[in-house]
Amino acid sequence: MTLQEKDKKYIWHPFTAYQEEDPLLITSAEGVFLHTHDGRKIIDAISSWWVNLHGHSNPVIAKAIAHQASKLEHVIFAGFTHEPAILLAENLLSILPKNQSKIFLSDDGSTAVEVALKMAIQYWHNQNITNKTRVIAIEGSYHGDTFGSMSVGARDIFITPFNKYLFEVDFIDFPYQEKETEVIDDFKKLVKKGDVGVFIFEPLVQGATGMRIYRAELLDELISIAHQHNVICIADEVFTGFCRTGKYFASDHLNNQPDIIALSKGVTGGILPLGVTSCSEKVEKVFQDSSSSKTFYHGHSYTGNPLACAAANASFSLLTNQDCQDRIHLISSRFINFVASIKKNISVKSVQSLGTILSIEMVTPENTAYQNPLRKEIYNYFLTKNILLRPLGNIIYVVPPYTISNLELDEVLSEIEMFIRSRA
Ligand SMILES: Cc1ncc(COP(=O)(O)O)c(C=O)c1O
Numbered sequence: 001m002t003l004q005e006k007d008k009k010y011i012w013h014p015f016t017a018y019q020e021e022d023p024l025l026i027t028s029a030e031g032v033f034l035h036t037h038d039g040r041k042i043i044d045a046i047s048s049w050w051v052n053l054h055g056h057s058n059p060v061i062a063k064a065i066a067h068q069a070s071k072l073e074h075v076i077f078a079g080f081t082h083e084p085a086i087l088l089a090e091n092l093l094s095i096l097p098k099n100q101s102k103i104f105l106s107d108d109g110s111t112a113v114e115v116a117l118k119m120a121i122q123y124w125h126n127q128n129i130t131n132k133t134r135v136i137a138i139e140g141s142y143h144g145d146t147f148g149s150m151s152v153g154a155r156d157i158f159i160t161p162f163n164k165y166l167f168e169v170d171f172i173d174f175p176y177q178e179k180e181t182e183v184i185d186d187f188k189k190l191v192k193k194g195d196v197g198v199f200i201f202e203p204l205v206q207g208a209t210g211m212r213i214y215r216a217e218l219l220d221e222l223i224s225i226a227h228q229h230n231v232i233c234i235a236d237e238v239f240t241g242f243c244r245t246g247k248y249f250a251s252d253h254l255n256n257q258p259d260i261i262a263l264s265k266g267v268t269g270g271i272l273p274l275g276v277t278s279c280s281e282k283v284e285k286v287f288q289d290s291s292s293s294k295t296f297y298h299g300h301s302y303t304g305n306p307l308a309c310a311a312a313n314a315s316f317s318l319l320t321n322q323d324c325q326d327r328i329h330l331i332s333s334r335f336i337n338f339v340a341s342i343k344k345n346i347s348v349k350s351v352q353s354l355g356t357i358l359s360i361e362m363v364t365p366e367n368t369a370y371q372n373p374l375r376k377e378i379y380n381y382f383l384t385k386n387i388l389l390r391p392l393g394n395i396i397y398v399v400p401p402y403t404i405s406n407l408e409l410d411e412v413l414s415e416i417e418m419f420i421r422s423r424a
Contacts, residue, residue: 007023024036029044029056033056042387043412054269054315061269081304106298106303110146113236129197131194137200172187187225202236260278
């Protein structure tokens with residue numbers, strides 16, 4: 001059997017329908033390129049599900065992991081600690097919004113969100129406040145695939161089998177600019193009842209639903225209203241963290257800061273899985289009690305894995321370096337120009353960019369949705385051009401590693417422009 005035949009026989013791939021096309025066999029990767037077994041070089045224009053910041057097989061991160069692996073590969077994180085985790089917490093707190101004071105480590109984006117939700121719920125429990133039981137989220141959100149994170153996400157086709165096992169959530173509409181007043185009014189009505197304990201959101205951009213961008217001023221107002229009504233605010237920055245929106249965190253575009261922040265994806269530069277949940281002193285305080293009824297009983301076998309922490313510290317050094325910040329700025333400017341150049345094209349329904357995120361909604365006879373048939377067509381078309389794009393239905397998006405060169409980025413954008421023009 002070939003490797004691909006074995007893959008087909010033994011492996012169940014994520015987010016993949018039965019008998020969807022066979023996966024491409026990747027043998028190595030370097031910079032923005034994925035190398036296939038049959039000699040193709042494919043530009044990873046989506047940073048492999050938005051995780052990669054500094055290019056594949058980044059030598060600085062690889063070296064940090066190798067060094068750490070020969071020193072301390074893993075240790076239980078309850079009752080024990082280690083330098084890479086301590087350094088990481090210090091590093092993250094130095095760039096997180098100033099109100100954040102403590103770091104909790106887990107495994108991935110879904111668990112970072114799960115931890116955030118449990119922290120917020122127990123925040124009320126620890127104070128013997130029993131009426132703050134309701135949770136508000138934004139319609140169309142994606143927060144992950146575990147039960148808590150599914151509960152606060154869009155109740156779409158992906159979660160239909162699990163719907164009746166999810167907890168109840170009040171969803172406010174997505175704050176399109178023309179709907180902002182209505183959304184604020186609805187939000188006020190909900191929080192005025194006094195029973196809302198938690199508000200969770202993807203700040204400024206809903207990723208998986210279609211890179212939908214909304215205004216920072218609107219979110220600022222929602223957080224301000226939430227705080228006036230004593231509601232714990234969770235920013236799910238799993239996608240937006242680490243400069244995706246141009247600033248270190250999407251929360252940096254706001255005046256009002258969330259109480260809890262969930263991070264993952266780019267935290268290790270995209271090399272190893274790691275989840276991070278940070279919280280403010282206000283949250284931390286109600287857990288400062290040695291009685292077991294107030295302890296946060298949550299953890300995973302690999303919590304605080306030293307290799308992941310070492311990778312994250314190496315990624316932090318690269319990210320905070322001026323060269324990387326200059327690249328981020330350059331990509332952001334290039335996207336702004338690209339938006340201006342294609343927005344009048346008749347096959348483009350809408351086009352937006354925010355920092356290093358570019359999203360283009362294509363006109364199709366069908367509605368905008370993940371199930372839109374254009375998804376497969378676009379995916380296959382760009383693969384024949386050796387560019388990996390994984391459209392969300394009829395929405396093409398680009399989320400490149402920050403190390404992408406001007407030439408490589410131009411290649412991706414000019415291929416997209418040619419595709420758009422071919423449909424006009
Ligand atoms: C905003 C957001 N939250 C949570 C998640 C879940 O992260 P993971 O896939 O690492 O579990 C994602 C994944 O795309 C995400 O975009």
